[in-house]
Amino acid sequence: MTSHTYAVVGGGVSGLAAAHVFAKRGYAVELLESGSILGGRIGHGSLDGHAVEFGGKNIGKTYRQFRELVALYGGHGYESFGINTSRAAGSSVVTLDSSKRLRSMLRYLKGVPRRDIARLAHYSARIFLDARNRFLGGPFFSKLPKRGDARLSSQFSDAFARAVLRPITVRMNAAEPDEAYIGNFGANLGMWLDSYDQLTAGFGPVLERIERAFPVVLNAKVESLRQEPSGHVTLSVARDGRTETRRYSGVVLAVPAPASAALLEAAAPRAARALQSVRYFPVTVVLAKYDRDIFTSAQRAFVFDPSVPLSNAGAYGMNALNVVRYTFSGRTARREVGVMSDEDLVRKGEALLSRYAEVPSGSRLAYAVRRFDPGLCAYSPDHGALVGALEGALRGRRIALAGDYLRGTSLESCVRSAEQAVDDVLGSQRPMAIDLSKEVYAHV
Numbered sequence: 001m002t003s004h005t006y007a008v009v010g011g012g013v014s015g016l017a018a019a020h021v022f023a024k025r026g027y028a029v030e031l032l033e034s035g036s037i038l039g040g041r042i043g044h045g046s047l048d049g050h051a052v053e054f055g056g057k058n059i060g061k062t063y064r065q066f067r068e069l070v071a072l073y074g075g076h077g078y079e080s081f082g083i084n085t086s087r088a089a090g091s092s093v094v095t096l097d098s099s100k101r102l103r104s105m106l107r108y109l110k111g112v113p114r115r116d117i118a119r120l121a122h123y124s125a126r127i128f129l130d131a132r133n134r135f136l137g138g139p140f141f142s143k144l145p146k147r148g149d150a151r152l153s154s155q156f157s158d159a160f161a162r163a164v165l166r167p168i169t170v171r172m173n174a175a176e177p178d179e180a181y182i183g184n185f186g187a188n189l190g191m192w193l194d195s196y197d198q199l200t201a202g203f204g205p206v207l208e209r210i211e212r213a214f215p216v217v218l219n220a221k222v223e224s225l226r227q228e229p230s231g232h233v234t235l236s237v238a239r240d241g242r243t244e245t246r247r248y249s250g251v252v253l254a255v256p257a258p259a260s261a262a263l264l265e266a267a268a269p270r271a272a273r274a275l276q277s278v279r280y281f282p283v284t285v286v287l288a289k290y291d292r293d294i295f296t297s298a299q300r301a302f303v304f305d306p307s308v309p310l311s312n313a314g315a316y317g318m319n320a321l322n323v324v325r326y327t328f329s330g331r332t333a334r335r336e337v338g339v340m341s342d343e344d345l346v347r348k349g350e351a352l353l354s355r356y357a358e359v360p361s362g363s364r365l366a367y368a369v370r371r372f373d374p375g376l377c378a379y380s381p382d383h384g385a386l387v388g389a390l391e392g393a394l395r396g397r398r399i400a401l402a403g404d405y406l407r408g409t410s411l412e413s414c415v416r417s418a419e420q421a422v423d424d425v426l427g428s429q430r431p432m433a434i435d436l437s438k439e440v441y442a443h444v
Helices: 013-024 064-072 098-108 114-129 158-172 182-192 204-213 257-264 269-275 331-339 342-353 383-394 411-426 436-442
Strands: 006-009 029-032 044-047 050-053 078-080 084-089 092-097 196-199 221-227 233-239 242-248 250-253 279-290 301-303 310-317 320-328 364-379 399-401
Touching: 006 013, 006 233, 006 242, 013 029, 013 064, 013 204, 013 411, 044 364, 064 411, 114 158, 114 182, 158 182, 158 301, 158 310, 182 383, 221 257, 233 250, 250 257, 250 411, 257 269, 257 364, 269 383, 279 331, 279 342, 310 342, 320 342, 342 364, 383 399, 399 411
Parallel strands: 006 029, 006 250, 084 301, 250 399
Antiparallel strands: 044 050, 078 196, 084 092, 221 233, 233 242, 279 320, 279 364, 301 310, 310 320
16 A cells, blocks of 8 residues: 555544545545455344344434435435334333423423433533534533533433433443433433434445545455554554555544553554543443234334333334334343343343333344444543543644544534544645545545
8 A cells, every 4th residue: 555545544434434434525535444345333133134233223304414425325225213212100001202302201200309400401502502502512511511420410400410411421422320420410411302214225325435436455454554654544454364564644433432542542642541531331232023012103113210230221213113222222221231142142132121111922033233443422521521531642743533432422523523534634635525426435
């Protein structure tokens, strides 16, 4: 590879977006992915012979840049998904449904202190008044407590943490409310307030077109990184049983923070130390297909008590009520899931879901399991300090970072972090925008 080419390490959403931005601006780029397929924690795979995604697949109405990216690479239309989550409240089940947002919200919040509801309304208003607050580092949430007890759970009552905060944090961060921080809450709240679509054909066609749009090297594990006095960056890459050195004009590391920290330990030790403050929690997803619908159109998902390892179970899609996504995350899941077999996991999920929805014995047709570790990002306790440390450690270099720990875990946040990373690598070089609508399809 010539030294006039830029590298992107990591084939998840952040990496795909970074490679796209390099190409859009007229620069040669090569994407290195350690796995056998692109997509990262989108988790593209199969169930009963059909393509599925085990990870993030919900696309918010506000995801402007992500939707533009998908459209360019052949998205095949959207179907509405919305928010529909039910929780047990004593002997009854309370459902939060985005199609009946106000009425169901009032029922969902019944019994929690009014001061918590008022605070939530205040924070929500900040999201609607300034879209920057949907992302990590937003101007309002950055000013919230950083010292003392800044845990999210300490800012609200226990009742509110159980009813509202935990369903948010375990779903978006695989974290408990006492493992999340108020200064990062805007990124979660922005996702919670959004409404969602899914791609009718899934991510498969998009990933296939991206793989043909610019050079992609799969099964390429980057083992080390070194920066030369000239500023060029060399990567040691293990592939096909051998290790080779590749030289680039600059590199974007679009992998989870721990992986970036390991690569930067020699070249930028201060950045590596800063990245160690970012926490990820494991998550395991089971997709199970049944010979009949398990959910109804009015009740498509359930959240579970923190005493059990299953955090939530929901329909795979609006028209896939017979396919259940069981998600195991949170503190109890961390203790129990590692010692459970795949078959035990699906049986455990079915037993817990059967408390609220009928899962007939013998109705399961197929299942598949994906264990993510690192899983979901729970951010750094002080995001401003993290960003400041990274900027200071990497300023003037041709190395930049992209990922879920910089702007937030949403697909849109990952795209935005990627664009910033490309800007940081290019520095003073004048970008040369080109029309990729023709360039992309010339390769596919």
